[in-house]
Amino acid sequence: MQPIKIALIGAVFCSAAAQVAVADSVTIGTNNWAENVAVSNMWQQLLAEKNIDVELSEISKPLLFGGLASGDIDLFLEVWIPSDQTYVDRYSQDVELHETWYDNARDTLVVPSYVERIDSVADLAEREEDFTYQGQPTIFGIGPGATISDETDAAIEHYMPSYRQLGSSESAMLTQLRSAIDEQAPIAVTLWQPHWAFAEWDLKILDDPAGIFASNQQIKWVSRSGFADDEPQVAKMLDAWHMTPEQLSTLMLEIENTGDADEGAAQWIDDNRELVDGWLAAGDDG
DSSP states (O other): OHHHHHHHHHHHHHHHHHHHHHHOEEEEEEOSOHHHHHHHHHHHHHHHTTTOEEEEEEOOHHHHHHHHHHTSOOEEEEEEETTTHHHHHHTTTTEEEEEEEEEEEEEEEEEETTOTTOOBGGGGGGOTGGGEETTEEEEEEOOTTSHHHHHHHHHHHHHOTTOEEEESOHHHHHHHHHHHHHHTOOOOEEEEESOTHHHHSOEEEOBOTTOOSOOSEEEEEEEETTHHHHOHHHHHHHHHOOOOHHHHHHHHHHHHHHTOHHHHHHHHHHHTHHHHHHHHHHTTOO
16 A cells, blocks of 8 residues: 555645746846837736736846846846847856847838938938938937937937937837827937837838948847746746747737727737737647
8 A cells, every 4th residue: 555655745836836837937137128018018917727827026227237146036028139138148157048039130221212312321420301300310319328328429429420319218219200200200210120110100120331230130048047947838838938029019009099008918818819828838748
């Protein structure tokens, strides 16, 4: 009878362990980028379908990597490689870089497609009057500190030194863009792909002959060290995750149009059930 008793005890222990694993909570670090808000809320809802509680913790990128290294944060879903490689290298002993879920991300300058004879950043130098705002040729940006803001300053110095970058926030920049499009007026703004604006408006990405703006970036997810061993099902689902520009843009646009990240993500999930079910199914393998 002893082998049977041992087997029963083992079965009870395995069942309890499985219940603990299912009940585990996961903390995802977030920032206020539109695409990060979108995918973080999407995964919060998808993991909830697997009975995994997800807490979203908003934090700046430098502090976020520190939180991953200390184990206070489990996941961050948006690391741009190679732009963010310095963060990954700095914390290489304590964080793990995982699969790519979005290909060919990029920083850009854009104008509405109705703006003629502007196809390159260099062309802006020849059209100063068209892009003058409050007495000076202007690029509308998102504010200091972001990589794209530094790139824009470098582009101004290289291509069009009479311009300035006027930055405050992403929302303020988009308000300027929306207003200009409503009036069919010329405007140049900093933007990055993926972004919902590309699904909302017909925009022209300007060529960058000097290669100042980051391009051909791979967006990956990153975790604290050991997360994939602790939560293999979650890791498998995230590794199976991949989105096209259209899929991600429509997710972000759904959130923008509803004005609520939870509601917008839920609607997009309902509209893309077959796609997300494929990601979730990967966690059931093995």
